[in-house]
Amino acid sequence: MSRLIFPLFLLLSISATAQPDKPRPNIIFIMTDDLGYGDLGSYGQDVIPTPFLDQMAREGMRFTQAYAGAPVCAPSRSVLMTGQHSGRTLIRGNFSAVEVPELPKPRRIPLRAEDTTVAEVLKQAGYVTGMFGKWGLGEATTSGEPNRQGFDEWMGFLNQRRAHSHYPEFLWENQDTLKLADNTDGQREQHTHPLFTDYALDFIDRHHDTTFFLYLPYCLPHSEIAATQPYADLYRDKNWTDKQQHFAGMISMIDSDMGRLLNLLQAHGIAENTLVFFCSDNGAANRYEGLFDSSGPLRGRKRDMYEGGIRTPMIAWMPGSVPEGKTSDYPWYFPDVLPTLAAVAGTEAPKDIDGMNIAPVLFGEDLPVTDRFMYWEFHEKGFDQAVRWKNWKAVRHGLDGQLELYNLAEDPTEDNDVSRKNKKVVKTIERYLAEARSPSIYWPAGKAAPRD
Template structure:
C-alpha cells in the first residue's frame, strides 16, 4: 500500500511540475500529396482501396473533415502554403511552366524561413512547381538559383515542376543531379528542339499514350508538356521516382535526428503521368491511379517507420494533406476512368481538381503528435494558408500581418484544442473564380468561365449568376439558395469583396518594392 501511495505521489508531482509547460519543439513533417481526393483514403470512407499507413496517422491522430487547400490547382496552393498569402493576390502565380522563374520573392517571409529562425534544419523533397531562377529563367546547365535554398530551406531535392513537364530531371540544391557537362540540357516551351522525337509524331515510342496534350518531348517512354534535349544521364525513371524521393526524405530525417527538423515531403503521387513501380502495378484493382495511391501509402509508411526506428515518433508532428482535389483523366490513357470500380475519389463532394465546387479544395488533413494531439475527428474549418502563422506560434517566432497577410494562428484548431477553427476562408478555382465559406454557408462569385473542363470532364462551378449553398445539409452543393436567401448572399458577397480589395494595396506594395520607389 505504501509503495502504491509513493508511486501515486511521484506521478502527481511530475504531472504538477509539467502542467502548463510548453512541450519541447517538435520535429515537423508535412507530407503534401498531389491530386489526392477527399474520398481517396480508407480513413475517409473509401471501400475499394486500403491505405493502411496513411490510416495509421488518422487512427493515432486527428482527422479533419472541413480542411481546405487554398486553390483547386497545384502552384497557387503551394504558394499560399509557403507564404501565408492567397495566391490570387499576386499576379503570375497560376500553374507554372516547367521553365518558369521563381514566383516567390526571396525577400518574402516563408514557412521554412520561420522555422529556420527557430533553429530548425529544413528540407524540401519532391515536387516544387514554384519556378526556379531569376526573371530570365533558370540556367539548367549551371547554378539554378534563386530557389528553395533562398526561401529558407537548408536542403532541397526536387522535381522542378511536375513529372508531366520538362525538364525531367532532379535538382539537388542548386544543380541538376548527374548532369554531364558534355551533354547540356535544352528546354523549350514554344518550339521543338532539333530532331528529338515527340509523342505527337512518334507514338510508336510510347509506353503510356496521351489522351489530351502531353504529346511533346519523350522521356522514359512517356511524352510530356514542353520540349527537351540533352541531359540523358540526368533524366529520371518514372517507375523509380517514389523510391528516390522517399529515400532522400528518410535520409534527411536520419541525418538530422539529433536536432529539430522540418521536412516538406511533397510527393508526386498520384499526379499524372502515373507510372508506379512494378511492385505496385496491378495491385489495387483500380488501374494505374489506384496503384499510384498504394505507392503513396507505401512512401508514407516509410516515413512513419523511420520515426519509429529512431525513437522520434513521440516528438514529431506529422501532417498529411493534399494540394487540391482529385482528377481521373488528366492527360494520359491510364484507365483511371475505366477501372474506377465505383471508387469515389471525391467522396460526397461535387467537382474535382480545377473546380470551384468543394471537391476542388476540400482535402484530407491528418495531424498526429502523440501526447499532444488527442486522436479523433475534427469539424473545425481550417486552411493551409494558416500553416505559416500556426507553426510560427508553435516554435515561438513572431510574424507580422504584412509578412503573411492571409495567415492566422490556428494552432489550437490543428492540435484539436479548438473545435471551430477559422471564421471564414477563401477558395480559388482554375480560372480564378473565388468562393467564400463562412460557417455552413458557401458563396461562389459569378463567373463567365466554362462550366465543364472538357478534357477532364470536371464540373468547374462557374456560372454567370451567384451561387449560395448551405453545406451542412448539402455538402454536395446541389441546391443553389441564392434566390431564396438574398440577405445571406449579400452578406457573403460584401465580405468577399472587402477581402479582395486588400489585393489592390498588396499589388501596389509589390510595384513599390520592384521599382524601389
C-alpha cells in the first residue's frame, strides 16, 4: 500500500460536540476476535508480517494501554455498544447463569429495547449505520436484533457459537437468512471473512458521499483456526503445525483487508474525513509461547482478568487529524467508545453510562490521567473482578477473595503483588468495589455461568 498523503484537516478542540464549521467525519470501528496484544508488528510481533496495519499505526496513533470491555466475547461487545462497564451493562457473559425459557436460546440474553447503543446514537445524529460480522447481543426475533438496535443494515452471525465455524451454511442479512450454497452438503468453499470485507467495502462504495458509521466485528482469528488456503500456504515453508500456519494465515487475511479498506477510502477521497479504529474484543485465546507470543509481555490471556486478558492493541487513523506516528499510553477502555464517538459526531451521549469522552486524546491533546476507576467483572470462573485506578491494577478472585494489587508503571507484567505494602490503596479500591456494580438477575455474583 502506497503512503497516503492528504491535505491538512484539523479537528479543533473536540469535546462535547464537533465543530460546527467542520464536516462530521465518517467512523469505522474494526474489532477482531481473540487477537492478542502482541499479534501485530507494531506491538512486537516479529514472526507474522502485518505490513498494512503497521503502516496504519505509523500514519496514525498507537495506544499501548487501551482495554476491551471484558475478557470474553459477548460482554465485551455489550460494553462497547452501551458505554456501560461489565458490572452494569445488561449482557455480562456469553451464557447467563440462569435460564430464561421464553427466549429462543434460554441462556442468550438479548439487549433490551430500552438499551441505547452506539449505532442508535449515531443514527439519530444522521449517520447511515452498517455492521458486518459477529453480533452476539440478541437472537432472531428478540429485541437484540441489530436492526432493532440502530443498524440500518447488517450481515453476519447473530449467535457467537455459530461463529465458531468460518464455513456455515447460512448467515443473517438484516432479518432474513442468507444461504451460503457453497457450504452445503459438507462443502467448505465460502469463508465468511472475505464475505464480511466485501459487504463492508460495498457499504463504503454506496455511502461514501453521505456520513456513515461502519462497525466491522470480524471473526478472525477466533476458533475455528482456519484461514483460506492461499493465506495458510504463505507459511507452508515454516516448520510449524497446520494450526499454527492457519493462525498466521488468519492474521494475514485481516492485514490484507485493512489495506483494501484504507485504499478504498483514499480512492473515494474520504480518507481525511474518516476516523478508523482497529482493536480486538479481548485477549489472545492461545498465547503461542515461544512462537507468536500473542499476549506479548503481558500476563494471562482470554478469560483472565490480568492484562493479557483485557488489554487490546488499539490503532486510530485519520490522516491530517489523528497525529501521525504517535504512541499514547493514555489508559482508556470500551465504555469510552460511545461518548467519544458521540462527541466526534457532534451529538450527546446517554447520561447513564460509565465511559468518558477521550476524543481530545485521539486528536493530539496530552490530557492528564484522570482519577477515575475502570472496572471489569467475569462470571465463568465463579466471580472475578478487576480494577484499574491510575497506575494501580487490582484483581480479585471470588466474592471473598484477597485483593491482588500491581503497580503497572513498575510492574507491567503483574509479577509482584504489592497489596501488603499499599494497604491504603487496597482500601480505596475495596471501597470502590463495594459500589461499582449493580446486581444482575442473569449473572448473580458468585454463581458461575457456563462457558461458551
